[in-house]
Amino acid sequence: MYDGALATHAEAVPMNTTSPVETDGLFRWPDEGLARVPFRVYNDPQIAEAEQKLLFQGETWNLVCLDLEVAEPGQYRTNWIGDTPVIVVRDPVADRIRVFVNRCVHRGSMLCLEQHGKAENFTCMYHNWVYSLDGKLQSIAFKRGVRGQGGMPADFDITKHGLRELRVDIIRNLVFATFSDQLPPVRDWFGPRMVWSLERFFHKPIRLIGGYTQVLPNNWKLYAENVRDSYHASLLHTFFATFGLNRLSMDGAVEVNEAGGSHLSWSKMATDDAEGTDYASGGLRSMRDLAIEDRRLLKTWPEFDDGITHMIQTLFPNVFLQQIQNTLAVRLLVPRGLDRCDLQWWVFAYEDDTPEQLRMRLMQSNLVGPAGLVSLEDGFIGNAVQRTTRGDQGHGAIVEMGGHDVTTERQSRVSEAAVRGFWQQWRGLMGY
Ligand code: FES
Ligand SMILES: [Fe+2]
Structure with missing residues (x-):
């Protein structure tokens, strides 16, 4: 246990030999390998940013909820995969669990604010764009404008715009999702x-x-x-x-x-x-x-x-x-x-x-x-x-x-x- 005594000569106490000499400012793992963990990994904003891309939006399976929370048709649960908000919902038509990025395709507002609930569709609060529970964009408020004025251009095809859907895999009660197309199924991956x-x-x-x-x-x-x-x-x-x-x-x-x-x-x-x-x-x-x-x-x-x-x-x-x-x-x-x-x-x-x-x-x-x-x-x-x-x-x-x-x-x-x-x-x- 630490007894309060401080070493008075730096050379008397060999430094923890992690060798993080990054003269170019780039992060490198120390030569000692896994037996040393550089403190920078807990404190560096660039590493945290890279984690979002390479881990959470990369090659990992991420737990999003337990299947009991979305047992009934239309039942949903929102959660996070790293920084990315997601909606987990039981699609009543296909009777399966789907996971979407919880973000409206119009101007990016969060679509669903509640943690749990039951829905017939998801309607964005900002301009009322409506999505069905399979993630398709169903309708756009004032799509044709007012009395023929304004509105979306005639060539805007709503079938080309839907919620971003993630791959889902379920093992027992645990529902996982991934951004990756290549990752093997959950059972093989773990x-x-x-x-x-x-x-x-x-x-x-x-x-x-x-x-x-x-x-x-x-x-x-x-x-x-x-x-x-x-x-x-x-x-x-x-x-x-x-x-x-x-x-x-x-x-x-x-x-x-x-x-x-x-x-x-x-x-x-x-x-x-x-x-x-x-x-x-x-x-x-x-x-x-x-x-x-x-x-x-x-x-x-x-x-x-x-x-x-x-x-x-x-x-x-x-x-x-x-x-x-x-x-x-x-x-x-x-x-x-x-x-x-x-x-x-x-x-x-x-x-x-x-x-x-x-x-x-x-x-x-x-x-x-x-x-x-x-x-x-x-x-x-x-x-x-x-x-x-x-x-x-x-x-x-x-x-x-x-x-x-x-x-x-x-x-x-x-x-x-x-x-x-x-x-x-x-x-x-x-x-x-
Ligand atoms: S941001 Fe969702 S409808 Fe406009
Ligand atoms: Fe503990």
Whole structure:
């Protein structure tokens, strides 16, 4: 832990060896590779702009909503793919989910302002151009002008103008969209192990039991790293270690997909053996004199028959799934400029839950989230990094726990392999 002592001689402390010497002003990844992450990636507006084009509007599948939100004909949900607003709607004629850029083709106004709703068409508020739910431009107000004066030229063909439609792919309850024509289907893009986990999460019908958006005061990639970082969970989140809910001494693994950017981190609480570890020696930050009076908070049941009590999954670039005991959630991270992002949460249960199980899930929901007992720290820590790195973009972070590679760690979660994996895929798409 930092003890307040400052080094007095710069040469006494070797500099973090990130080598970002960009004499031409261009950003280059340091020679050390994935074991170093230059702080500039969280602070450079040009990088943020390139991300919009190369990631969010590029070769990625982006979560836009859960299928339950657009189950009925005409039901819609709006959301964001990076900076681009989108409408997800169930087209009643084709009975399928379509995704459009939420922008009127006339002069570019946002078309649909509500987050959820049901519509027969989309009418732009600015000049009342009307679109059907398959995205076609249906009518233009005053197309023929007034009493033969004004209006659109006779050769303006409304069939040539419609909403920009994106490719859609659905896996279980998750609806994805992409701007790319070439990207393989979602299942192939994420790979078999990621699909296995999604099918485990959504192995039977779900229902939504809550949702909220958490504003995070940091660059989106700091949170993307945080969720891939199984090393921090029992260290930053004192509650976990204090009450033995999640410790690195439990049986578990970090599994990274082939592209690197998606991962699974799982553990089995029943296998905790802290003896001979840093937990047992008492050197870690936990509060041994605390006890929970209301034990209902910690009451759980085995959610799956595989013994896994904690499963965190990430899907590149910005989707997260969570099983923390019996709390189940999907999270989507939307960048809002350089140093802010919105984290959307869908909290879910299974349709066939007993009333008692539902009650226990709601009780456990107090653990996770911005007002919870465990993960409120994640909302703080990103800003703690953001604030220190802004002024010193010439250096970078050390990401060497578990080595230098992006490999699956079957034995241990004391590893930053999934963080390196994120950067591997990010660099590939960004061309750095
Ligand atoms: S901007 Fe939409 S109708 Fe004019
Ligand atoms: Fe965390």
